[in-house]
Amino acid sequence: METVIATVIILSVFVVASLILNNTYKSVAQGDTFSIDNRLEELFYLTKYKQLSLPYEETYRNYEIYLHEEVIDELSYIQAEAIHSKHSKKILRYHVRS
Numbered sequence: 001m002e003t004v005i006a007t008v009i010i011l012s013v014f015v016v017a018s019l020i021l022n023n024t025y026k027s028v029a030q031g032d033t034f035s036i037d038n039r040l041e042e043l044f045y046l047t048k049y050k051q052l053s054l055p056y057e058e059t060y061r062n063y064e065i066y067l068h069e070e071v072i073d074e075l076s077y078i079q080a081e082a083i084h085s086k087h088s089k090k091i092l093r094y095h096v097r098s
Contacts (some may be wrong), residue, residue: 033091036063040080043067044095047078054078062086069097 046052
């Protein structure tokens with residue numbers, strides 16, 4: 001009887017630990033924006049050297065990317081907006097257009 005109770009307790013600890021690890025991994029994976037940040041910087045570079053015309057849109061690794069020019073207080077900005085297609089995470093970046 002003691003062996004059965006000890007086995008149930010150990011299994012319960014392993015189940016709880018695996019659920020915690022799974023949840024942690026999922027939140028880290030959703031928060032990782034390194035690849036999309038690199039793509040946005042690449043697009044800003046291409047617009048700076050006039051190899052990309054605005055407005056521009058593309059799909060990149062489940063993100064819908066939109067670039068357009070915006071004028072605020074007589075300064076020209078390039079606004080980049082990336083929206084994840086599955087969980088609607090939105091990333092906004094601005095660069096001053098030179």
